[in-house]
Amino acid sequence: MLLGAIIMGGTAFAADDIEQKAQICAACHGANGVPVNNTTPVIWGQDEGYLYLQLRDFKSGMRKNPLMEPIAAQLEKSDMFALAAYFKKKAWPDLKQPPAPDDVAAKAESAAKSIGCRGCHLDHFQGDGSTARLAGQWQPYLLNTMMAFRDGSRGNNPGMSDLMKATPADDLEALSKYLAGLQIDAYLGHGR
Template sequence: MISIGMILGALLTAAPAFAQSIAEKVEACASCHGQDGRPGDKSIPIIWGQQAGYIYIQLRDFKRGDRKNEIHPTVSSFEKVDMLAIAEYFAQKPWPDLGQPRAPKHIAQQAISAEHSVGCTGCHLDRFQGSGTTPRLAGQSREYLAKTIADFRTRTRGNNPGMTDLMLATPVDDLAALAQYLAGL
């Protein structure tokens, strides 16, 4: 016979257990994504202050195997509710300043003219801040941006065929200029 007291007791013990499991899960991310939001390795992206919808989609895609990476730990045990909570947790952190230099004028001009012909900010929004499931690019690690753009082109990153098509349609030297320009924003 299950009493109301037993149900309440189970609910009360489940709530802190859930909170603790999220805290434990995000602690594991810091070893790569940084205790203060600055990843130790430049090929690892900033996730502090990234758009929550975007973080969630990436975790979902890592779990599904639509986005593959040999370094990234598996998130196959994560439930949707965990991934949404983790995404919200990181989105609320302040975006860290990696102190990357501004692109020199001729690189910035090349990037801006490529941006105008493709219309990147139509999706990534003004000043590349992103929104919802579209990521912030401003101030992201230059090495990571260059790597993930190359991965879209080779379909090593195959989770968004639309971005792959766009990256394939953009000249390689324009993309290099964009990575340098975006990192310095």
């Protein structure tokens, strides 16, 4: 531990400090990575840059949420980086959501093509860096957050808000079901 702290430099956290902070998160985001309810997003295995940016935005008030704002308020920037790295390393949990029925999947595919979602969220919706992984996320959370981008109540990314405004609400519903039902971990080599 001491050696690790020295190697990582003065601002590094001992691993057990981060374990302790992560316990707080487990109360809602789940001790095994499965959130306690389906409007709380999976953070295990989520993109590191994306996790950091959300914590930063909850702290600054750019992204609003009555549960997350007080938690982020207590985190320093170095905690946010360390928590993002910690959760990125965990395996994305299998929420066992069913694949979307064919008609829903077709509607989602056509909306995804016309908006070009994969241009940023990548081919399998695995995300990359500061875009989010969407595949296998809770369906109610996905729909809520896309609608929140659309009506401006999630205001931390104007680009996503513009895209969601350009997408009809029933397409967003189809997209949420399609994305929630994607099983990509075997493909990504994180098979369980």
